[in-house]
Amino acid sequence: MSRVTSAFVAALITLVLGGFLLGMSLTSEGINLVVETSTTGKMTVLFVGVVLVFLLQLFREQVGSFTSKMRSDERMELPSFLRTSQQQRMWTMFVIAGLVLFPFISSRGAVDIATLTLIYVMLGLGLNVVVGLAGLLDLGYVGFYAVGAYSYALLNMYFGVSFWVALPIAGGLAALFGFLLGFPVLRLRGDYLAIVTLGFGEIIRILLNNWTELTGGPNGIARIPKPTFFGLEFNRRPSEEGATTFHDFFGIGYSSEYKVMFLYLMALVLVLITLYVIRRLIRMPIGRAWEALREDEIACRSLGLNPTTIKLGAFTIGASFAGFAGSFFAARQGFISPESFTFIESAIILAIVVLGGMGSQLGVILAAIAMTVLPELAREFDEYRMLLFGLMMVLMMIWRPQGLLPMKRPHLELKRD
Amino acid sequence: MSESIFYFLQQIANGLTIGSTYALIAIGYTMVYGIIGMINFAHGEVYMISTYVAFIALAGLSMMGIDNPFLLIAMALAVSILVASAYGFSIERVAYKPLRSSKRLIALISAIGMSIFLQNYIRLAQGSRDIAMPSMIQGGFLFGDPDGSHIMISYMQVIIMVTTVLCMIGLTLFISRSRMGRACRACAQDIGMTNLLGINSNNVIAVTFVIGAALAAVAGMLLGLYYGVVNPYIGFIAGLKAFTAAVLGGIGSIPGAMLGGLILGISESLTAGYLSAEYKDVVAFSLLVLILLFMPQGILGKPEVEKI
Numbered sequence: 001m002s003r004v005t006s007a008f009v010a011a012l013i014t015l016v017l018g019g020f021l022l023g024m025s026l027t028s029e030g031i032n033l034v035v036e037t038s039t040t041g042k043m044t045v046l047f048v049g050v051v052l053v054f055l056l057q058l059f060r061e062q063v064g065s066f067t068s069k070m071r072s073d074e075r076m077e078l079p080s081f082l083r084t085s086q087q088q089r090m091w092t093m094f095v096i097a098g099l100v101l102f103p104f105i106s107s108r109g110a111v112d113i114a115t116l117t118l119i120y121v122m123l124g125l126g127l128n129v130v131v132g133l134a135g136l137l138d139l140g141y142v143g144f145y146a147v148g149a150y151s152y153a154l155l156n157m158y159f160g161v162s163f164w165v166a167l168p169i170a171g172g173l174a175a176l177f178g179f180l181l182g183f184p185v186l187r188l189r190g191d192y193l194a195i196v197t198l199g200f201g202e203i204i205r206i207l208l209n210n211w212t213e214l215t216g217g218p219n220g221i222a223r224i225p226k227p228t229f230f231g232l233e234f235n236r237r238p239s240e241e242g243a244t245t246f247h248d249f250f251g252i253g254y255s256s257e258y259k260v261m262f263l264y265l266m267a268l269v270l271v272l273i274t275l276y277v278i279r280r281l282i283r284m285p286i287g288r289a290w291e292a293l294r295e296d297e298i299a300c301r302s303l304g305l306n307p308t309t310i311k312l313g314a315f316t317i318g319a320s321f322a323g324f325a326g327s328f329f330a331a332r333q334g335f336i337s338p339e340s341f342t343f344i345e346s347a348i349i350l351a352i353v354v355l356g357g358m359g360s361q362l363g364v365i366l367a368a369i370a371m372t373v374l375p376e377l378a379r380e381f382d383e384y385r386m387l388l389f390g391l392m393m394v395l396m397m398i399w400r401p402q403g404l405l406p407m408k409r410p411h412l413e414l415k416r417d
Numbered sequence: 418m419s420e421s422i423f424y425f426l427q428q429i430a431n432g433l434t435i436g437s438t439y440a441l442i443a444i445g446y447t448m449v450y451g452i453i454g455m456i457n458f459a460h461g462e463v464y465m466i467s468t469y470v471a472f473i474a475l476a477g478l479s480m481m482g483i484d485n486p487f488l489l490i491a492m493a494l495a496v497s498i499l500v501a502s503a504y505g506f507s508i509e510r511v512a513y514k515p516l517r518s519s520k521r522l523i524a525l526i527s528a529i530g531m532s533i534f535l536q537n538y539i540r541l542a543q544g545s546r547d548i549a550m551p552s553m554i555q556g557g558f559l560f561g562d563p564d565g566s567h568i569m570i571s572y573m574q575v576i577i578m579v580t581t582v583l584c585m586i587g588l589t590l591f592i593s594r595s596r597m598g599r600a601c602r603a604c605a606q607d608i609g610m611t612n613l614l615g616i617n618s619n620n621v622i623a624v625t626f627v628i629g630a631a632l633a634a635v636a637g638m639l640l641g642l643y644y645g646v647v648n649p650y651i652g653f654i655a656g657l658k659a660f661t662a663a664v665l666g667g668i669g670s671i672p673g674a675m676l677g678g679l680i681l682g683i684s685e686s687l688t689a690g691y692l693s694a695e696y697k698d699v700v701a702f703s704l705l706v707l708i709l710l711f712m713p714q715g716i717l718g719k720p721e722v723e724k725i
Contacts, residue, residue, distance in 0.1 A: 013503050013506070013507060014507075016499070016500060016503045017500070017503055017504060017507060020469075020470050020473050020474075020496075020500055021466065021469060021470070021473075021538075021539060021542045021543065022542045024473050024477070025542075025543060025544075026469070026472055026473055026476060026543060026548050027548075028548060028549055032476075032551060033472060033475070033476040033548065033549070033550050033551070034476060034480070035473050035476040035477045035480065038542075042542065135522060137522055137525055137526070139529070184706075184710050185706070185709070185710070188709055188710075188713065190521050190522055190525070191455065191456045191521055191525050192664075192709050192713070194456075194525055195456065195657070195660060195664075195705070195709075196705065196706050196709055198657065199657065199702035199703075199705050199706060200702075200706070202657070202698065202702060203699050203702050203703070206695070206696070206698055206699050207699070209695075210693075210695045210696065343653065344533075347529065347533055350526070350529070351530075354526055383541070384537075384541070386533055386536075386537040387533075387534060387537035387538060387541060389530075389533060390530045390531065390532070390533030390534030390535070390536075390537060391530070391534050392530070393526055393527065393529065393530025393533070393534075394511070394512050394527050394530040394531055394534065396530075397516060397519075397523050397524070397526050397527035397530065398512075398515045398516060398527065401519060401523045
């Protein structure tokens with residue numbers, strides 16, 4: 001087939017693909033179903049798509065040579081001021097200091113978005129342990145997130161447990177769920193594991209939705225108290241007799257901004273702890289074992305490592321971070337319902353890990369920032385967000401499966417003088 | 418006493434109806450898995466898309482003045498199969514073919530991305546609201562006392578079961594008798610060797626995706642008429658159920674997918690009938706987990722040996 005015919009065929013197929021679904025729209029009129037040609041906007045999209053496919057097929061070689069550059073294994077070179085580890089440490093300190101100062105100099109809305117971003121950073125880092133390091137595709141990560149969120153909400157509702165007590169319990173419960181799920185399931189092959197975890201996430205959501213007596217069902221749980229600062233509340237008035245509020249204690253005027261700032265700083269601390277713990281874990285034998293297992297399970301087994309325990313470790317640790325993030329999420333929102341824990345959420349977190357480069361912590365952080373801040377900046381982009389996420393996941397796997405910022409193996413460096 | 422038996426039989430009939438459509442979708446999973454060893458995560462979306470196309474074709478054709486329901490259904494089915502096949506083919510070409518030599522995880526993530534993409538594409542193109550279809554074929558067979566205990570099997574249920582059986586017979590003949598079917602079986606055994614024997618395995622894989630998509634389109638059309646409603650999110654759950662059916666029967670085995678679909682359909686409708694309709698999805702997923710744990714090769718599958 002000559003190139004023109006093949007391009008023509010490809011364009012024709014595109015027309016078949018889009019013609020019905022983009023070109024026509026279904027509406028219900030009374031009890032009847034009516035079909036009509038779409039708006040010009042959709043028609044334009046269809047037309048542009050067909051032409052684009054035609055051109056891409058026609059100039060396949062040129063496009064191929066362009067994309068093969070993206071496919072190359074080279075990682076981006078670090079800028080010169082980040083070469084040595086002292087410089088890196090110094091810059092890290094600068095960045096952390098900047099992040100701590102951030103809420104004091106920016107608007108309340110920005111701080112709020114930053115808090116949300118930090119939650120996603122934490123989830124991304126946690127899932128990165130499971131998917132990026134250990135190479136186990138977990139599609140039900142949001143299930144553990146839900147376990148964390150609901151453990152704080154329920155413990156508080158029934159037993160009045162405060163956030164700081166509930167936080168470790170939530171992490172522990174999520175880890176327990178991870179352990180209980182992982183124990184039987186991790187013997188399975190990779191793609192079965194993905195489906196089983198997906199099923200688990202759905203089961204958790206359906207249970208939360210239907211167990212109305214305990215969880216409130218689809219109505220969710222409202223009025224979850226915010227965390228306190230060593231027992232000091234951030235409300236205008238103390239919720240119970242004899243308690244002191246934050247602004248009274250320090251003798252400053254009441255402002256609702258303190259609460260937002262406090263939540264942001266707490267999220268920051270949680271993320272830094274997560275980052276630190278995972279950084280250490282990667283350098284420990286178990287971290288090395290995760291990566292070895294990801295690369296070659298059979299070789300790993302023949303070297304005397306027990307794959308099930310190693311996987312279980314990754315799974316449990318990953319789940320516990322989701323639990324921490326979940327209980328923080330519940331405290332920040334003040335309201336949770338099963339709606340917040342759908343598969344889409346799992347997919348977003350997975351997209352963060354995939355985009356950032358599986359295993360790379362810096363990559364995951366940058367991807368989480370991009371994924372949460374971009375939709376906030378461009379509201380109209382929000383509608384197309386999931387569409388682009390899906391497309392990006394496919395393209396990333398084809399062009400750069402190692403991610404934009406692939407992981408760098410830990411290595412020692414000779415001091416340069 | 419007799420009432421409870423009738424109730425039970427009614428649940429079985431409903432289960433067989435749903436189960437046979439699960440079986441049709443499951444074949445797409447099982448054939449693809451049998452040949453290239455990957456889960457075609459976007460298969461459920463093809464099913465969802467085909468339901469949309471069927472509804473569009475039905476509405477369009479009846480607006481053109483065709484009012485014989487059987488002609489209408491047959492033509493809409495043809496359109497739906499055509500478009501779904503094009504989707505099956507293109508999904509393979511775009512999202513899986515470039516990744517055939519990469520690791521399983523990579524291909525699976527690409528498949529998930531494809532699934533998310535398609536779901537949102539339909540959401541943007543057709544809106545996220547439910548679209549309802551007036552039921553075209555009404556009435557049915559009634560067994561037992563019309564005023565007392567009876568079972569009702571609607572014509573639609575009969576059509577679903579008959580069509581499924583016809584599709585299954587057609588597929589079995591295709592796989593066992595035709596040249597392409599033989600090539601499919603050869604590829605499932607050893608793809609490298611098949612290539613050496615002068616069969617283009619790329620074509621075989623493309624045909625597998627097209628067949629899977631076409632059968633999903635049949636299921637999409639039938640279930641669309643049965644439930645009378647479609648939205649962009651039906652593909653996710655249906656895909657998961659069908660995958661469960663494929664695993665239950667033994668992934669890679671076509672008779673297994675048929676059997677698995679029926680078992681899943683019946684166990685779901687029994688749960689809905691005797692326990693609670695909300696938990697029927699939980700039953701499907703729990704069944705999946707249990708099978709994978711205790712019988713990962715399924716009922717009719719062969720145990721998998723990992724080769725180095």
